[in-house]
Amino acid sequence: MRILGIETSCDETGVAIYDDQQGLLSHQLYSQIKLHADYGGVVPELASRDHVKKTLPLIREALKEAGLTKDDIDGVAYTAGPGLVGALLVGATIGRSLAFAWDVPAVPVHHMEGHLLAPMLEDNPPPFPFIALLVSGGHTMIVEVKNIGDYTILGESIDDAAGEAFDKTAKLMGLDYPGGPLLSRLAEKGTPGRFKFPRPMTDRPGLDMSFSGLKTFAANTISANDDSEQTRADIAHAFQEAVCATLVIKCKRALQQTGLKRVVIAGGVSANKQLRIELETLANKIGGDVYYPRTEFCTDNGAMIAYAGMQRLKNGDTAPLSVKAMPRWPIDQLTPVKEEARS
Numbered sequence: 001m002r003i004l005g006i007e008t009s010c011d012e013t014g015v016a017i018y019d020d021q022q023g024l025l026s027h028q029l030y031s032q033i034k035l036h037a038d039y040g041g042v043v044p045e046l047a048s049r050d051h052v053k054k055t056l057p058l059i060r061e062a063l064k065e066a067g068l069t070k071d072d073i074d075g076v077a078y079t080a081g082p083g084l085v086g087a088l089l090v091g092a093t094i095g096r097s098l099a100f101a102w103d104v105p106a107v108p109v110h111h112m113e114g115h116l117l118a119p120m121l122e123d124n125p126p127p128f129p130f131i132a133l134l135v136s137g138g139h140t141m142i143v144e145v146k147n148i149g150d151y152t153i154l155g156e157s158i159d160d161a162a163g164e165a166f167d168k169t170a171k172l173m174g175l176d177y178p179g180g181p182l183l184s185r186l187a188e189k190g191t192p193g194r195f196k197f198p199r200p201m202t203d204r205p206g207l208d209m210s211f212s213g214l215k216t217f218a219a220n221t222i223s224a225n226d227d228s229e230q231t232r233a234d235i236a237h238a239f240q241e242a243v244c245a246t247l248v249i250k251c252k253r254a255l256q257q258t259g260l261k262r263v264v265i266a267g268g269v270s271a272n273k274q275l276r277i278e279l280e281t282l283a284n285k286i287g288g289d290v291y292y293p294r295t296e297f298c299t300d301n302g303a304m305i306a307y308a309g310m311q312r313l314k315n316g317d318t319a320p321l322s323v324k325a326m327p328r329w330p331i332d333q334l335t336p337v338k339e340e341a342r343s
């Protein structure tokens with residue numbers, strides 16, 4: 001069985017084709033970063049309009065890359081939420097309409113379930129159960145994953161997402177959007193220990209997190225110091241260290257609380273090298289393992305939507321003949337995929 005996956009929830013148009021026997025057959029990605037760079041963040045209306053232009057050409061490219069035609073496709077999956085409502089509606093309308101025209105099922109996919117399952121596309125996929133640290137531009141949460149669709153949110157950010165904190169702090173430092181990867185690169189040149197940022201909400205029990213205070217702390221540190229390249233790198237280093245340490249402390253607690261030893265990190269911030277290193281150190285200490293997607297599948301992409309879509313298609317989670325986008329859609333509202341539907 002083959003499924004086409006479409007991702008348009010934010011500022012990336014992603015399209016991919018996944019085959020349940022052969023794996024990923026093709027994937028195409030178009031990033032709108034340049035379009036939004038002048039504004040320092042995603043402009044929702046511009047994002048929607050660009051998805052309108054890019055989605056169909058990318059679908060043609062994905063079919064061509066896989067050497068397939070529409071007749072080889074058994075279902076069309078699209079991100080139905082959470083995300084920017086206009087951007088979601090573009091993918092949902094195109095996906096639902098194509099499925100109707102091709103006479104195959106349409107499959108609405110939860111964007112964060114896509115991220116969570118992205119490591120399943122790798123050679124060494126994580127066995128269930130595990131803890132998932134989902135860290136993106138819009139969400140930060142720790143989820144206990146018993147199986148596909150069987151999710152319990154153990155903790156989440158009560159304010160900014162980790163990626164959002166990276167981007168806002170990067171902006172304060174004069175870096176372009178999205179600043180997460182740029183800040184991380186700058187941090188590599190930083191002097192460890194020159195600045196010390198707090199580790200928010202780690203001095204009390206629980207797995208919820210807060211990152212908006214770090215941005216304020218960064219703003220105060222920036223204004224109290226010179227703006228030399230070294231000082232900027234030192235501040236970036238201290239900020240990144242605080243975010244990573246906080247996430248690692250919370251993951252350690254989640255592992256202790258659940259008795260699990262496997263951690264999956266996914267979402268844009270899972271591309272962060274420092275975070276990967278620190279989680280691997282934690283896992284080594286407890287005899288556990290860390291899993292993450294290849295770097296290009298950490299950030300938004302069509303492959304993860306095609307993969308998650310295939311699992312949902314087999315489970316019969318198809319859409320009626322209407323278009324629905326869900327800008328807010330808690331991941332723990334998803335239904336578990338039934339034993340017989342698992343491949």
Ligand code: KG4
Nearest residue numbers: 136137138163180181268269271272299300
């Ligand atoms: O998952 P994603 O592509 O989009 C959402 O679903 O939000 O995540 C994008 C976020 C941005 O905030 C970006 O700055 C951050 O991931 N990001 C990083 C890195 N690469 C991407 N943050 C820190 N370090 C990185 N290397």
Ligand code: ZN
Nearest residue numbers: 115136299300
């Ligand atoms: Zn995402």
